[in-house]
Amino acid sequence: MTMASPWPTASHIDPWQTHSTRIAAIADETEGVRSYRLRFDDAAVGDAFRFAAGQFNMLYVPGVGEAAISISSDPEDVGTLTHTVRAVGNVTDALARLTVGDQVFVRGPFGTPWPVDRVMDRDVVFVAGGLGLASQRSAILRAALPGTCRHATVLHGAKRPGELLYTGEYDAWRRAGVTVATIVDEGGPAWNGRCGLVTALLDDAIDDPARTTVLCCGPDPMMVGVAEKAIDMGVSIDAIFLSLERTMACAAAHCGLCQFGPLFVCRDGPVLRYDRIGLLMKVPRL
């Protein structure tokens, strides 16, 4: 049956709308991981492009494809975007071959943000496994601002010391009042820090569980471990947020590839409260 248009064309966002950007700077972070600062070709588009900490973009390399990558820059830093990317597939390998001045298309932002605007009277504990810290950097920069939260802590775990991310920024975060602690699986002879799982850092980081919010991003089993330990320590299940990663083609809850139980990770996530996903995360191969 012919039907009247329920949404006027001009008033909704076409999820396939791309924006052309150029790589303005590339920073080598760790082996195989680089940060790309992107500047919009059209300054007006750049000015209008706003995102919230924790959201992601689809980065497109023509002829190669798209990948969903979290935005790592400060949301207040209008006009440019920073994405920290590990070269692990077709698209991210193609990104790794690009240089300053090369073209990358962006569409977004998509997904749910970290709840950093709702933690004014709370202790916020960021827990990141490996590259998971890239999805949290925007929110950490927000949490470091006076008045955002009572206290912010960053707990970062990695396989090896060389895989710890953004190490050059920890001093600045600490000067802003953020506690930063790191831990690695395998330290090696030059490592003076702690060895073990990132969950081991929670004991010292949470001292008022009723007023603590945990924000976690990393591999699924690590996030479950963090969430369950936080609950054991007295953190409320509705104060624990995880950022999930799934492969997706559209980011608009149409392609179905990122489904996790009844959730579309692209639209309902990537940041999801643990009470919505805890049971699902314990089902093998969901």
Place this chain on the structure above:
Amino acid sequence: MQPPPIHSWHWLDASDLQAVIDALRGEGRRVIGPKVADGAVILGDLVSVAELPTGWLDEQDGGSYRLRQDPAAGSFDHVVGPHSLKNFLFPARETLVSFAREDGVWHEQAAAPPAAPLAVLGVRGCDLAALRIQDRVFLGNGFVDEAYRSRRERLFLVAVNCRRAVATCFCHSTGCGPAVEAGFDLALTEVDGRFACEVGSEEGARVLSEAGIVDAPLSTDEAETVRRVPHDLASRMHARQATDGVPRPRSLDTHGIRDLLMANPEHPRWDDVATRCLSCTNCTLVCPTCFCASVQEVTDLTGDHVDRERQWASCFSLDHSRMHGQPTRSTTSSRYRQWLTHKFAGWIDQFGTSGCTGCGRCITWCPVGIDVTEEIAAIRATDGVTVAREEASS
């Protein structure tokens, strides 16, 4: 000529139906309808009523579809074949956006002009239900899929009230048929070689008027008799009983089905069905509501032109859940669980409706005859049984 009022009923004979097709084609529409091809009733381009499957009946069962001729069969006494509206509104392959490189700079290309508007003839209650479901997916989900919307808005629907069901039909269980209640431009009910046509929209009235059909209204008694046709079928479907030697008539207990499936992710039936399931994806291809898709880069030889092509994807393929090179749903058991649980449970969370219309296509076109109604009944019969959970790998 004054168009007939909405909800008025008119008698059409075959030549009148031809006039309707001609009127639709005359205004530039591509007319799609049922026709016999390759041993099945498919949906294809229709020019003449002579192409309709008049005199053909289909017999369907798990993993079985056969056509036979019956001189008593009308033009629409077959039921649904492998195609549905999905094949036309959400085609299996479609370019979403194109890019071209000039002087080393890539530009997004202007969208191609929309294809001719569609008119589809012979759409059943279950297919209208599937359309309402896909509308929620592509139009009512927070984001609008422009390609779908462009076709959907201009779609003209000639529905058909079924007067016959096959063993795999269970629309009476899902509430999706067999009567077509709303959401059509014209609806046909075949009676004694004629078609009682209900006007469902202003657009439908206009097209009837264009076709010159305004002067053969049904009497009140006739309309009452005609209205009863699909409801009589529904009653017969509810009363169907399994009989030795004929395909088992399907039905589905949908009571609390969302909670039933959500509560049983580790039921042993998933492993049981996995010993039969070939993971072939047929069920997702013929399902009129399955919407999963991937996007492929299609480049020309110069590398300076690329189409971003959306292609149907299936949760039965390993690629569907592949992340960092590894499929999350690595077993047939987990993939079948994904499909069935999504269709009958997750869909309700996502779209406020089940994803199943009771059309039975997934049963018929499953090469090993796996039957969703049987799988769900088996889980319901042993609700809460679990397999021992494997040890976490890390």
